[in-house]
Amino acid sequence: MTDLTAALAEVDRCFPDSLARVTELLRFPSIGTDPAHHGDCRKAALWLAGSLSQMGLKAGLRETSGQPLVVGRYRPPGRTRCPHVLFYGHYDVQPADPLDLWTSAPFAPQIRKGKSGRQSIFARGASDDKGQLMTFLEASRCWLKLHGSLPFQLTVMIEGDEEGDATHLDRFLKRHAREFAADVAFICDTGMWNRTTPAINTRLRGCIGEEVTVRGPRIDLHSGYFGGPAQNPIKVLSRILAAIHDGRGRITIPGFYEGVRPIPPAVRRAWRGLAFPEKAFLAEVGLSVPAGEKGYSVLEQIWARPTAEVNGIFGGYRGPGSKTVLPSEATAKLTFRLVEGQDPKKIRRAFRNFVRARLPVDCTARFTDAGGDSAGFVVAEDTPWVRAASRALEDEFGRAPVLAGAGYSIPVVESFKTHLGIDSLLVGFAQPDDAEHSPNEKYDLESLRRGTRAWTRIIAELS
Amino acid sequence: MTDLTAALAEVDRCFPDSLARVTELLRFPSIGTDPAHHGDCRKAALWLAGSLSQMGLKAGLRETSGQPLVVGRYRPPGRTRCPHVLFYGHYDVQPADPLDLWTSAPFAPQIRKGKSGRQSIFARGASDDKGQLMTFLEASRCWLKLHGSLPFQLTVMIEGDEEGDATHLDRFLKRHAREFAADVAFICDTGMWNRTTPAINTRLRGCIGEEVTVRGPRIDLHSGYFGGPAQNPIKVLSRILAAIHDGRGRITIPGFYEGVRPIPPAVRRAWRGLAFPEKAFLAEVGLSVPAGEKGYSVLEQIWARPTAEVNGIFGGYRGPGSKTVLPSEATAKLTFRLVEGQDPKKIRRAFRNFVRARLPVDCTARFTDAGGDSAGFVVAEDTPWVRAASRALEDEFGRAPVLAGAGYSIPVVESFKTHLGIDSLLVGFAQPDDAEHSPNEKYDLESLRRGTRAWTRIIAELS
Numbered sequence: 001m002t003d004l005t006a007a008l009a010e011v012d013r014c015f016p017d018s019l020a021r022v023t024e025l026l027r028f029p030s031i032g033t034d035p036a037h038h039g040d041c042r043k044a045a046l047w048l049a050g051s052l053s054q055m056g057l058k059a060g061l062r063e064t065s066g067q068p069l070v071v072g073r074y075r076p077p078g079r080t081r082c083p084h085v086l087f088y089g090h091y092d093v094q095p096a097d098p099l100d101l102w103t104s105a106p107f108a109p110q111i112r113k114g115k116s117g118r119q120s121i122f123a124r125g126a127s128d129d130k131g132q133l134m135t136f137l138e139a140s141r142c143w144l145k146l147h148g149s150l151p152f153q154l155t156v157m158i159e160g161d162e163e164g165d166a167t168h169l170d171r172f173l174k175r176h177a178r179e180f181a182a183d184v185a186f187i188c189d190t191g192m193w194n195r196t197t198p199a200i201n202t203r204l205r206g207c208i209g210e211e212v213t214v215r216g217p218r219i220d221l222h223s224g225y226f227g228g229p230a231q232n233p234i235k236v237l238s239r240i241l242a243a244i245h246d247g248r249g250r251i252t253i254p255g256f257y258e259g260v261r262p263i264p265p266a267v268r269r270a271w272r273g274l275a276f277p278e279k280a281f282l283a284e285v286g287l288s289v290p291a292g293e294k295g296y297s298v299l300e301q302i303w304a305r306p307t308a309e310v311n312g313i314f315g316g317y318r319g320p321g322s323k324t325v326l327p328s329e330a331t332a333k334l335t336f337r338l339v340e341g342q343d344p345k346k347i348r349r350a351f352r353n354f355v356r357a358r359l360p361v362d363c364t365a366r367f368t369d370a371g372g373d374s375a376g377f378v379v380a381e382d383t384p385w386v387r388a389a390s391r392a393l394e395d396e397f398g399r400a401p402v403l404a405g406a407g408y409s410i411p412v413v414e415s416f417k418t419h420l421g422i423d424s425l426l427v428g429f430a431q432p433d434d435a436e437h438s439p440n441e442k443y444d445l446e447s448l449r450r451g452t453r454a455w456t457r458i459i460a461e462l463s
Numbered sequence: 464m465t466d467l468t469a470a471l472a473e474v475d476r477c478f479p480d481s482l483a484r485v486t487e488l489l490r491f492p493s494i495g496t497d498p499a500h501h502g503d504c505r506k507a508a509l510w511l512a513g514s515l516s517q518m519g520l521k522a523g524l525r526e527t528s529g530q531p532l533v534v535g536r537y538r539p540p541g542r543t544r545c546p547h548v549l550f551y552g553h554y555d556v557q558p559a560d561p562l563d564l565w566t567s568a569p570f571a572p573q574i575r576k577g578k579s580g581r582q583s584i585f586a587r588g589a590s591d592d593k594g595q596l597m598t599f600l601e602a603s604r605c606w607l608k609l610h611g612s613l614p615f616q617l618t619v620m621i622e623g624d625e626e627g628d629a630t631h632l633d634r635f636l637k638r639h640a641r642e643f644a645a646d647v648a649f650i651c652d653t654g655m656w657n658r659t660t661p662a663i664n665t666r667l668r669g670c671i672g673e674e675v676t677v678r679g680p681r682i683d684l685h686s687g688y689f690g691g692p693a694q695n696p697i698k699v700l701s702r703i704l705a706a707i708h709d710g711r712g713r714i715t716i717p718g719f720y721e722g723v724r725p726i727p728p729a730v731r732r733a734w735r736g737l738a739f740p741e742k743a744f745l746a747e748v749g750l751s752v753p754a755g756e757k758g759y760s761v762l763e764q765i766w767a768r769p770t771a772e773v774n775g776i777f778g779g780y781r782g783p784g785s786k787t788v789l790p791s792e793a794t795a796k797l798t799f800r801l802v803e804g805q806d807p808k809k810i811r812r813a814f815r816n817f818v819r820a821r822l823p824v825d826c827t828a829r830f831t832d833a834g835g836d837s838a839g840f841v842v843a844e845d846t847p848w849v850r851a852a853s854r855a856l857e858d859e860f861g862r863a864p865v866l867a868g869a870g871y872s873i874p875v876v877e878s879f880k881t882h883l884g885i886d887s888l889l890v891g892f893a894q895p896d897d898a899e900h901s902p903n904e905k906y907d908l909e910s911l912r913r914g915t916r917a918w919t920r921i922i923a924e925l926s
Binding site: 033034035094095097098101163164165205207209211216217218219220221222223224225226227228229230231232234235237238239241242243244245278282285286287288289290291292293296298301302305307309310311312313314315316317318319320321322324325326327330332333335337360361362370406407408409432435436437438439 | 498558560564626668670674679680681684685687688689690691694701702706707708741745748752755761765772773774777779781782783784786788789790793795796798800825834869871895898902
């Protein structure tokens, strides 16, 4: 029996224990953006540090300007020159609301068959990122247990601000760059191409978050006394939001597309060859027609085109019944997904100027930086890490991985490049119906098992 | 000493008791649109019925499809033919939010000097309508106490759904029209022209309330996975709201202005003669320029032009921090202020069609009738009631009352006309800075005292 065969058998044998550990981790309501849950974040971090120690790593917490960072260190005994892998994941999760749409409570993990007929574990964070990060940790745990050592030096870094303000970790990495020097970062926070085909992500969109509050009258007004002559901040805000896109779905903010390169024809052809099931992708969430920029396929819109999205809006009376009030202010929360070439700081400025230019007399706007400032990113594909992962994934799934893009943002990829000078290998096992950021988030038990096996194969490739 | 002189002296003498009774009434948090406060509405109604009994009326509660109606009856002993006056007020009040902007708690009435330097009583409902309705009741109480009888038959009717759904009282009046036959309705729910000049209101705008929820995706989505191709209901709703007005502030809903007559040149001239202090009116609430329909003065916009206002909006993430979610729905609450000639039912239909015509594929809209359906109204000016009130107000204030319009709605005026066939006499003593529907609502002690004296003079005029 080779090292690999034995390790895979051990992964399968230990699967119930792995699942039990994932379940424990999912019980922490570690919502990093909500101050009420900061205690839970620390508890989740301590649990992870304990788990890393138990595996044989030297682990503990490091304080940052945000939530604590879990750091675990491993150096293979006796080896002088071997590669140094930095594994990254995040223990913070999205807020769970709206709670009434959850079938089981978001922080009481439940294993049941989902709509697809597959067994899944349902909980906030199941897929994003607790279940995913555990695939690597469980693979490493099994390998260490069986073979006594890993074929590389390992630093595990699990943060608590991924869903919130990426600048906490960015600042930490900038300050401690030398201490965290490594050859490559492994990240497990992405998805498979489909149920049977793995993927390595080489493109990520960046993201910036903005909150804007438009103020008009000094106080809320009675619409009977003032309806007509008084500025209504909801109307003003609506007009501004409505002006962000033109009739073809292009963003009208001046300078927004500065630096955005057209998608190379070869890349467009390759993506078309993937025969992405647009109809089924949209139908899954109750939609039928792509609503974005005209002239781009769904994949192109998500992988290679920037967006402006309104994530939340509120103003005036929101209680039961009606209230004939003209509110004094209205607020929108927005995020911009960015692609390589766009400067996050410039986009933020351009948006603020766009709003200011549309404010009528007697209205003001207050802006809040709601986190982000991560740029879009394209990762090098021709590296030993991508080649090793490609072979391992093909062995596990019987199909070569798709070199895919992703529409979301993993700001840490940019931080690793900037401060540590290293590329990231993005391998993940999430499924399109995992409902990350939505009620009834889940992770398939098959994703957990195959993911752990795939990382085991990657470890073997690096031996 | 004439009956009047004696009565005015008695009003002044009893003022501390009157104020104490107003304070008691203001302690009830009788928010009619909030089911959590329906018990408080009934308590306020019972308190009023008790107060009317104490005055010498035969009083009790009548059930409606909404909040209970307070009814008090008085018939002058020995008189066979005398006019029958129906006095109307409302004990329900607007919701008190945002609570943090109140200087003293909204239902713990506090007497203090306001910014104007006048002594006022601060509480939700102080002006709208508890303080106001008490001016008539206190005048009647004093007259009855002093002279033993009123010079008219009196029915007092105080409802609890004025700020909510006017159809409750409308239905009740329709069913019991014969029982509530009267010659005229007196209503005290309007304001003075300014601090020194009284007013009789002869024009009211109507009002309809609508709530619209735009739905897109079946579930909330991650903006990283779906940002671009997924419909965003906040964007769709913003575009619809932004399209309601054109660049000149005119409402673009087809058929909206059907039946609206131009303001007669003589009326425009009379209103211009009032020299309404537009700048000061707007400056009071932090504004400087009228934001409404171009080509109309502030007074014309409020008294004679219809509006479409957004009173509240909500959708997506509204908690602390940010959440990169594409929400599945977004909701707006709107009210339309209507003028004479507009059919409320047609306007509601026209708005719904306007929204539906703007829904992109994959989006639906759900509409909720949020109350109203009251038409705009012009009351006859050449009646014995208006003449009697004009004389009385001129005697009290030393200035002839302005025959004014009002931008708000008193739907009961329409119900009285339709079901009882009677006109309404609208006399009130609210001041422009009373902050009805806003935090720190107040009623000036001077409004309470002079209002009670003015009604006393009107009673004398009818002797």
